[in-house]
Amino acid sequence: MKYLFLLHTAGDGVPADVASAEYSQTFAAYSAANAAMAKAGVLIECAPLGPSSSATTVRVRDDETILTDGPAAEIKEQVGGYTLVDCADLDEALKWAATIPAARTGSVEVRSVIDVQPPR
Amino acid sequence: MRMVGDLGIAEDAVQEACLAALTQWPAAGEPASPRGWLTGVARHKALDLVRREARRSAKEEAAMRELGGPSHPAHPAYPAQGPAMTWPRVTGAVSKAGATRGGGPDPARQAAAATGDGTADPASPAAAAAVSDQLELIFMCCHPAFAPAARVALTLRCVCGLSTAEIAAAFLVPEATMAKRLARAKGKIRDAGIRLRMPAREDMADRIGAVLRVVYVVFTEGHKASAGPALIRGELCDAAIQLARGLAQLLPGEPEVSGLLALLLLTDARRAARVDSSGDLVLLADQDRGLWDAAMIDEGEALLLAALREGRPGPYQLHAAIAACHSTSRDAAQTNWREIAALYGELIRHEPTPVVEANRAIAVAMSEGPAAGLVILDAVGHHPQLGRWPQLHIARADLLSRLGRGEEAAGAYRTALELDPTAAERGFIIRRIGELTGDAGADCS
Numbered sequence: 001m002k003y004l005f006l007l008h009t010a011g012d013g014v015p016a017d018v019a020s021a022e023y024s025q026t027f028a029a030y031s032a033a034n035a036a037m038a039k040a041g042v043l044i045e046c047a048p049l050g051p052s053s054s055a056t057t058v059r060v061r062d063d064e065t066i067l068t069d070g071p072a073a074e075i076k077e078q079v080g081g082y083t084l085v086d087c088a089d090l091d092e093a094l095k096w097a098a099t100i101p102a103a104r105t106g107s108v109e110v111r112s113v114i115d116v117q118p119p120r
Numbered sequence: 121m122r123m124v125g126d127l128g129i130a131e132d133a134v135q136e137a138c139l140a141a142l143t144q145w146p147a148a149g150e151p152a153s154p155r156g157w158l159t160g161v162a163r164h165k166a167l168d169l170v171r172r173e174a175r176r177s178a179k180e181e182a183a184m185r186e187l188g189g190p191s192h193p194a195h196p197a198y199p200a201q202g203p204a205m206t207w208p209r210v211t212g213a214v215s216k217a218g219a220t221r222g223g224g225p226d227p228a229r230q231a232a233a234a235t236g237d238g239t240a241d242p243a244s245p246a247a248a249a250a251v252s253d254q255l256e257l258i259f260m261c262c263h264p265a266f267a268p269a270a271r272v273a274l275t276l277r278c279v280c281g282l283s284t285a286e287i288a289a290a291f292l293v294p295e296a297t298m299a300k301r302l303a304r305a306k307g308k309i310r311d312a313g314i315r316l317r318m319p320a321r322e323d324m325a326d327r328i329g330a331v332l333r334v335v336y337v338v339f340t341e342g343h344k345a346s347a348g349p350a351l352i353r354g355e356l357c358d359a360a361i362q363l364a365r366g367l368a369q370l371l372p373g374e375p376e377v378s379g380l381l382a383l384l385l386l387t388d389a390r391r392a393a394r395v396d397s398s399g400d401l402v403l404l405a406d407q408d409r410g411l412w413d414a415a416m417i418d419e420g421e422a423l424l425l426a427a428l429r430e431g432r433p434g435p436y437q438l439h440a441a442i443a444a445c446h447s448t449s450r451d452a453a454q455t456n457w458r459e460i461a462a463l464y465g466e467l468i469r470h471e472p473t474p475v476v477e478a479n480r481a482i483a484v485a486m487s488e489g490p491a492a493g494l495v496i497l498d499a500v501g502h503h504p505q506l507g508r509w510p511q512l513h514i515a516r517a518d519l520l521s522r523l524g525r526g527e528e529a530a531g532a533y534r535t536a537l538e539l540d541p542t543a544a545e546r547g548f549i550i551r552r553i554g555e556l557t558g559d560a561g562a563d564c565s
Contacts, residue, residue, distance in 0.1 A: 001313040003313075087313075088315070089313045089314065089315035089317070090263075090265060090312045090313045090314045090315070091314075091315070091317065091319070091320075093313070094265070095320075110312075112311055112312050112313055114311075
């Protein structure tokens with residue numbers, strides 16, 4: 001079953017300075033976690049996201065497109081990245097979610113991915 | 121159950137299989153391995169049901185549209201409508217053993233139950249599979265992905281076989297609310313992919329802990345109902361003991377599991393003596409110990425001793441040991457309060473909560489005098505949450521009155537009243553205030 005991990009962290013995305021020690025540490029931590037999932041054959045795809053402060057939110061109301069600067073909801077922990085996995089069941093997904101660095105500093109929301117049925 | 125991840129359909133399938141068994145067995149005679157037969161038939165019926173459900177959703181949607189209600193294509197309507205579905209007592213050894221209330225287990229009945237379904241030989245693959253199935257079900261119902269309230273509801277429904285209405289009544293919520301809670305939980309099993317499986321070895325301790333907590337919550341609610349007119353809800357105590365018995369058989373190597381069973385038996389043994397004729401609480405010290413169930417006490421003590429011999433003490437064994445201190449005393453005056461205080465001192469290391477400390481204070485007061493106990497209680501009383509706990513003030517009031525500080529005692533009782541205690545406690549508190557202030561019919565409302 002496919003699960004999407006939404007990585008929530010308080011900071012605003014990946015450390016900006018690629019040369020910084022913080023960047024190296026974060027890179028190493030995520031690489032290790034992703035490598036383990038890949039090796040176990042559960043990882044489908046993963047990526048960090050651009051900072052939520054640079055997001056643009058699109059809404060269409062009464063045929064009018066409304067753009068807002070920033071994320072859809074102003075919450076303390078924004079989504080900073082995602083991981084898509086394929087696991088046997090929730091227990092397995094939860095185990096992997098706990099290995100993701102964001103789980104230590106923020107939280108990882110585990111959502112099952114629905115196999116969409118076409119309407120009858 | 122393994123092949124269908126959807127609990128609602130599995131329940132339907134097994135119930136139909138059981139109905140088939142009931143009508144066919146008397147004529148054909150019981151098959152050699154009833155459990156295997158049932159599972160085989162159930163699997164067939166599950167496939168039928170899955171196909172029928174697929175067709176039903178479309179019909180339901182159409183019906184919903186006609187009725188003008190919301191359509192839930194992913195959620196066929198269950199479990200509120202129709203007769204209560206019960207998880208069949210297929211593995212009789214697990215569920216029948218605790219069925220008799222009072223008087224402890226009937227060894228003859230247990231033996232009969234154990235052999236009734238072909239799983240009597242514990243070494244047989246059939247027996248092992250039955251145990252595994254039951255455990256997996258219990259672990260699933262108590263999965264940490266569910267909120268605690270959902271775990272309790274699921275366990276009572278799927279493991280104990282209580283109806284939605286019974287569970288709703290037990291926790292004093294409307295049936296519709298409980299039905300929704302159960303439906304959400306079952307939906308989560310399907311949507312989030314929670315499967316029936318034994319937890320990984322490294323998770324076992326935590327997951328067993330979660331199961332024990334569910335059982336304990338059920339018992340506590342039955343032992344001292346948090347709302348409603350009656351102090352005791354016997355059916356919940358019975359369900360909890362039944363669960364604990366099942367767990368003790370399923371997990372024989374876990375002393376905390378038998379420790380919990382011991383605790384429940386030793387505590388429930390006092391049921392008949394805990395409430396007086398007006399439905400008011402009777403303090404442990406004032407209970408007629410002749411009304412205590414001797415057989416349950418004997419069984420509880422035996423279980424506790426066996427558990428302690430494993431040399432892995434834990435909170436439930438300690439709680440049981442404290443209960444045993446009371447149950448072994450012929451009367452209140454003979455209670456070994458020093459031992460109880462020491463046990464609470466040990467319990468604090470496993471459960472460092474102000475509640476445990478408050479109980480320790482009372483034990484110390486009883487062994488060293490109320491002044492010593494009051495010192496501990498006053499220290500503990502500063503804890504913000506505990507200040508809102510009626511029992512703390514009742515305990516303080518008791519110690520104060522023993523010290524002859526009647527006015528302060530009455531004041532503490534009044535504080536307890538303001539904190540909205542249960543109806544049974546209310547009656548007791550009002551009576552005590554009356555005794556202290558000399559006003560038998562004092563207006564304390």
